[in-house]
Amino acid sequence: MHKGIYILAIATFVAGTVEFIITGLLAMIAGDLHVSVGIVGQLVSIFSLVFAIGAPVFIAITSKVERRKLLLIAMTVFFIGNVLSIVSPNFTILLIARIILAASCSVVIVVSITTAANIVSNEIRGRAIGVIFMGISSSLVFGVPLGTLIGEHYGWRMTFALVGVLSLLSMLGIIKFLPKVNPQPSIPLIKQIATLKNKRILSIQLISFLQLTGHFTIYTYLTPFLQSTMGLSTKMISISLLIFGVAGILGGWIGGWSTDRFGGPKTILILLGLLAISILLLPIATNSIISLMIILCLWGCFSWSLSPSIQDSLAKAAKDTADIQVGLNNSFSHIGIALGSSLGGILINEYTARTNAVVGGIIVILALVSAAYSFSLNSRTVAKTN
Known part of the structure; x- marks a missing residue:
């Protein structure tokens, strides 16, 4: 290398x-x-x-x-x-x-x-x-x-x-x-944006957008969440963030393996469902440090396991514009991060930190809806071809 x-x-x-x-x-x-x-x-x-x-x-x-x-x-x-x-x-x-x-x-x-x-x-x-x-x-x-x-x-x-x-x-x-x-x-920006006219491609891009919006609605404010619900010290919060990150790396491998083994659509639908459940369970997990660590591991794993499947689905849905879609997916992802962090900031100022987890989980469910819609379009296309 x-x-x-x-x-x-x-x-x-x-x-x-x-x-x-x-x-x-x-x-x-x-x-x-x-x-x-x-x-x-x-x-x-x-x-x-x-x-x-x-x-x-x-x-x-x-x-x-x-x-x-x-x-x-x-x-x-x-x-x-x-x-x-x-x-x-x-x-x-x-x-x-x-x-x-x-x-x-x-x-x-x-x-x-x-x-x-x-x-x-x-x-x-x-x-x-x-x-x-x-x-x-x-x-x-x-x-x-x-x-x-x-x-x-x-x-x-x-x-x-x-x-x-x-x-x-x-x-x-x-x-x-x-x-x-x-x-x-370089590829002109107008040409890049024009590829989103395809409903299937756009709905796949929305998976990343909605998933990261929901994820960062709570993740950005994880430190104040842990401080307010469990009174954790900075050292324990750092350990929690480390555990979350290690689980994320493992999740990337799991997502790639699952995509190769079961295909992108099945992997995305299952992982999004598990991600939504883990985020929604976060407020309940604060009853003990053990349950918290378990949910953090699951949340971290599922949140970072989706990227390989999404990239694979984009490559198959847009064979002629795969490179463009990777770049656009990066933009969709960061807009989701921006929206989630902004929304989370509004929520934590007006309500308790637990509200962030509930809203974040609901938004991830919307990502699941977008995924189901995208893959239903693919099924219709295959049916028409046959």
Whole structure:
């Protein structure tokens, strides 16, 4: 495997950490900047919204820039965003910093994935891309819990200081180990959006959107949820986030295996149903630490096991535009994250944290409805063909 692949994985790990790290720092930031937890939660929303809209736009604008050079530019902007986060005197400046981080992060992750595919042979291309996604998922497993602990002991600003240092190390690695990579032809945004006229494709994209909306309605506010319902310490919350993340990595493998064994439609329908049940059971699971950990494991596993099945379904539903659908799915996913975090912020300000879990579970059920509709369209198409 080319050494540059591992450098790209490190870069995506750093970028992914910044995206989700706010979930473990909500109370700390809210207290320091004198705003509510729900308001701080909007930092996740604005990040995901800028990522969703910015990724296709920025990639199109920079389509003629050599890829290593583009990565270095994006990582430089990313570093500046972290510095601004560290020195933010108020919520408004921190919000601006998040916009800068999201814009640069979108370029880092998308370019890392496409670059990985272009610097290795076709025989190991899948494994190379898999390593990049391991960097992203590892940020959830290790980055968020580690950032939470650092924030508790040294202040939330030091978490961004650590990410800033890691971004500089990533840049040095890119300079030393990553070769120059010529840009690939870009696809106009209008052409990308036009593919959504297909009802089956659109309904599959809505699965990701609704699933992540429901998931982040509660996940973004998991720390205040655990504090208010069980009075857990920061250490125990970090352990809970770590367990959730490890379960997520296992879920990715289970989702891929199940897709190969039973097919995408069956896997999606079953996993969405189990995901909805696990989220709805979360308020009940707070009766004991053991039941909580069991539900967190199930929730983490099911929430991150759906991506392989969804990608497989998109590839089969849109054989001629599979690459476009992967990019659009990334945008649909981040819009879902943004909406879920915003909705969760409104709910937690007006009601108890338990309400977030109930609403999140209901939205996941809507994703199940979208999945059933999509696969019914496929059945009709097959029936007409026969």
